[in-house]
Each structure stands twice: as C-alpha cells, then as structure tokens.
Amino acid sequence: MPELPEVETVRRALVPAMEGRRISNAYIGRPDLRWPLPDNLAARLTGRMVGPLSRRGKFLLVSLDGDETMLMHLGMSGSVRIHHKRPAIGRHDHMVLEMAGAAAPAWIVFNDPRRFGWIDLFGDGTHPMLAGMGPEPLGNEFSAATLMDGLAARRGPVKTALLDQRLVAGIGNIYACEALFGAGISPRRRSYTIRRQRADRLAAAIKDVLVRAIEDGGTSLRDHVQPGGEIGYFVQRLSVYGRAGAPCHSCGTPIRSLVQSGRSSFYCPGCQR
Numbered sequence: 001m002p003e004l005p006e007v008e009t010v011r012r013a014l015v016p017a018m019e020g021r022r023i024s025n026a027y028i029g030r031p032d033l034r035w036p037l038p039d040n041l042a043a044r045l046t047g048r049m050v051g052p053l054s055r056r057g058k059f060l061l062v063s064l065d066g067d068e069t070m071l072m073h074l075g076m077s078g079s080v081r082i083h084h085k086r087p088a089i090g091r092h093d094h095m096v097l098e099m100a101g102a103a104a105p106a107w108i109v110f111n112d113p114r115r116f117g118w119i120d121l122f123g124d125g126t127h128p129m130l131a132g133m134g135p136e137p138l139g140n141e142f143s144a145a146t147l148m149d150g151l152a153a154r155r156g157p158v159k160t161a162l163l164d165q166r167l168v169a170g171i172g173n174i175y176a177c178e179a180l181f182g183a184g185i186s187p188r189r190r191s192y193t194i195r196r197q198r199a200d201r202l203a204a205a206i207k208d209v210l211v212r213a214i215e216d217g218g219t220s221l222r223d224h225v226q227p228g229g230e231i232g233y234f235v236q237r238l239s240v241y242g243r244a245g246a247p248c249h250s251c252g253t254p255i256r257s258l259v260q261s262g263r264s265s266f267y268c269p270g271c272q273r
C-alpha cells in the first residue's frame, strides 16, 4: 500500500513528464473509484497546462492552469506508469493523460485494480481531504516536541496514533512499524507515555525510515530502464514489517506480529519496549 515514500517517488517520476506540459488528451475509464470522480473529468483535463507537482501526506497534487488542482490518491493498490509510445489501455487503467510537449510525448497511466484510489479537482483554498492533516514528517513543522504534544492527549497505542493523518501526515502501516522498531518503542505502548527521550527517538526514526525509503524509490527510478513499468512500488529495506517469525537483524529474537485496530503490527520483543 503506497505511503509517503511511494507517493513521493511517483511525484518525482512524473515531474519531467508533466510539469510545464499541456494535457493534449485525457481518458477516464469509469465514473468512480473509491468515490465518484468529478463530472466531465476528461473534458475538464483536456487542454490544461500543468504547473508544479507537489505532495501532501499520501496525496499527489497536480496544479493546473485556471487555478485548479488535481488531487490524486493511490489508495491500496494504485500505481502510475509512464509510456513514451501510445499504450494499450488495460482493464484497471482508470485514467490516461497524453502529455504534449517539445520533447517526446508522454502518456501517464493511473492503474488501480482494487479501486481504493481517487482523483478529484479543486479550486481556491484547500481540499477537504487535506484540511486538518498533521505536519509533514520531513518538513520543518514536525519535531519531537510537536510529536510529543500530539501523543500526550491520546490514550490508545502509539502504533494506532501514527496511522492517524492528523498526528503526522503520510505514514501508513509499513513505516509506522519500521519507525517504532527504529526508536525501540513497542507498538503497544500507550501514546501519552511517550515523553521527551522516546519522542526524540521516534521523531528521528520516522524521518530516517522515510528518507531511506525515498532513496530506495529514487534508486528504483534510476534502474527504471523499461518505460511503462509500475512506479510507486519498490523493494524496501524492512526490519520488522512482514517478517513475523524471522530473526531480528539486531538481536536475533523472532519478530512477532499482533493485530491492532484491524491492522497487523510487527515488532521485536527484544528491542522494543
């Protein structure tokens, strides 16, 4: 499931194919994904100039001329492909944007088999999905102090809190598990018991796992010699996620898993308290 590093990798891949170019043609395959898509979306995208691409949490934001922004969410299974020849449109390809430009044309394909992704357009101000979102973990507003403040009011386990986009933006199940391992904090620890020292370690671990994953995404893009390959998924260097029963890289104790709020948490009982 795409989290902040995967979405950032998609954004970086799309910048050269989209920024400063015009959408010469748009195809929308169905009226809805997770939620209904805007009416006449294909017609509204056709002819638009694309400005800067940005990211907020797990959302990709594509600025368009006419002061509109296209919001994209990859959901559970969404990915993007970039083609330099006109592609055949597959069953799960829900949006195809043909980008005109002085350089070779490009086709941007949004694919989402499970259809938990979403595309929307919005004008002035912010989108309701972005309102109330917490700080960007790699931005200046995020620190051990803001993290500790956010956790202080919460009774539930810290793992569940990290998935709440109002606490910190862009973290999902994989990087929540990895960050807690990096900080030596049990996923079961009550949020409000995380005070100064643990907050310092957790804030640093969050940044560290995300930065390393973005680097891995960048490596995957450099190795991305075949056009039309799926962007947004790459081999992550994971310490605990998905490794139940395997030995901890640090202490050798078998990694355990437990279910919290319907999601699997992975942790090392030897390293995390």
Ligand SMILES: [Zn+2]
Binding pocket: 248, 249, 250, 251, 252, 253, 268, 269, 270, 271, 272
């Ligand atoms: Zn361990």
